[in-house]
Amino acid sequence: MAKTSASRVGPDQSSPELKELLKNRRSDLSWYHQAGRLVAQLVSERNYGRGEMRKLAKRLGESENFENELYAWRKFAIEYRTADLRALKGLNFARVQALLSATDPNFRLSLQQKALTEGWSSRDIRRKIQERQGKRSSGGGRPKIPKRTGPRTALQETVRLSKGWLRSCPRALASASTKLRRKLGGQDRDQFEQLVKEALDVLQQLESGAKKARAQLQPLVKRSRTGQ
Numbered sequence: 001m002a003k004t005s006a007s008r009v010g011p012d013q014s015s016p017e018l019k020e021l022l023k024n025r026r027s028d029l030s031w032y033h034q035a036g037r038l039v040a041q042l043v044s045e046r047n048y049g050r051g052e053m054r055k056l057a058k059r060l061g062e063s064e065n066f067e068n069e070l071y072a073w074r075k076f077a078i079e080y081r082t083a084d085l086r087a088l089k090g091l092n093f094a095r096v097q098a099l100l101s102a103t104d105p106n107f108r109l110s111l112q113q114k115a116l117t118e119g120w121s122s123r124d125i126r127r128k129i130q131e132r133q134g135k136r137s138s139g140g141g142r143p144k145i146p147k148r149t150g151p152r153t154a155l156q157e158t159v160r161l162s163k164g165w166l167r168s169c170p171r172a173l174a175s176a177s178t179k180l181r182r183k184l185g186g187q188d189r190d191q192f193e194q195l196v197k198e199a200l201d202v203l204q205q206l207e208s209g210a211k212k213a214r215a216q217l218q219p220l221v222k223r224s225r226t227g228q
């Protein structure tokens with residue numbers, strides 16, 4: 001697979017074509033690749049990451065959250081050539097999107113072959129990528145955590161991250177719930193069902209982790225009140 005460069009085409013030149021493509025949305029990889037090529041034309045490397053993707057989502061009549069899909073389509077078209085699509089036959093876009101998280105092309109190719117021969121889900125692919133990239137000190141995956149974390153830092157980070165989640169995730173899901181129900185009944189049903197399953201799995205892990213954290217903290221409050 002070889003990267004293709006993004007053209008620098010003005011927004012009005014291809015926007016109607018992309019709008020028309022969205023009206024006739026399909027679930028095959030060729031559709032996503034075509035959409036990604038158009039997005040790459042509309043958002044050049046020079047303007048990438050400058051809010052242009054969000055502006056494009058608005059021009060297309062979509063919500064700001066739609067920019068995440070546009071990012072994924074664009075990356076797909078840049079990382080894979082049209083000739084590469086034949087080797088991806090048998091994978092849906094959810095699994096291809098998971099493959100795109102792998103930064104090493106050779107590792108990505110290995111995962112791609114495993115996904116095809118062993119029927120790996122997007123969750124399986126992401127788990128393998130996290131096992132590999134999450135161990136690195138830099139370049140992606142898990143943030144580097146200090147070996148010695150004091151109680152003040154641990155509590156401050158718990159409060160900060162928890163508040164951040166509460167501010168963003170429930171609100172984003174609530175605003176997208178109506179569209180999500182439509183997606184689950186549309187052509188991309190398989191992709192969105194897989195994403196819902198992944199979200200439920202992560203939320204279950206989060207709930208379990210929060211329960212353990214509360215069990216650790218609550219006895220400390222009781223001890224401080226009794227002076228022990």
